[in-house]
Amino acid sequence: ADVQLSQASSDVLDFIGDGTFWGLSVSVWLAIILAIVTHIALTRSRPGWHVLAVGGSRRSAHNAGIRVRRTVFMTYVFSGFCSSIGGFL
Structure with missing residues (x-):
């Protein structure tokens, strides 16, 4: 059973929260992508x-x-951005 406090619904947000892609949740994929991009940015x-x-x-x-x-x-700004993404996911 889904708990929803708002009447607004979005298929995109539902997919990000509950969807899977190649056996992993979308949140995990987004975290992996962010980690790879951050690694490349820091090293190159x-x-x-x-x-x-x-x-x-x-x-x-x-x-x-x-x-x-x-x-x-x-x-610190980038750290705050990563924290906000973590909170969103």
Whole structure:
């Protein structure tokens, strides 16, 4: 039995919440895709390298010319985005 507090219904949201694709739920597939995209972004892009450098040593990253405060801020923004996706799923 489904518990629904609203009269609004959406086939897309029902599919994301209850649907499966190749034996795994859609939520699991979305989490896997997000993890792969994040891994590629961190290992193969300049902003990803900046995040890894700041994580290693803020002082060294600053001395290398990386804008540490902006990088840390954007990391927190991305973390909040991932948390919101997790809450949605």
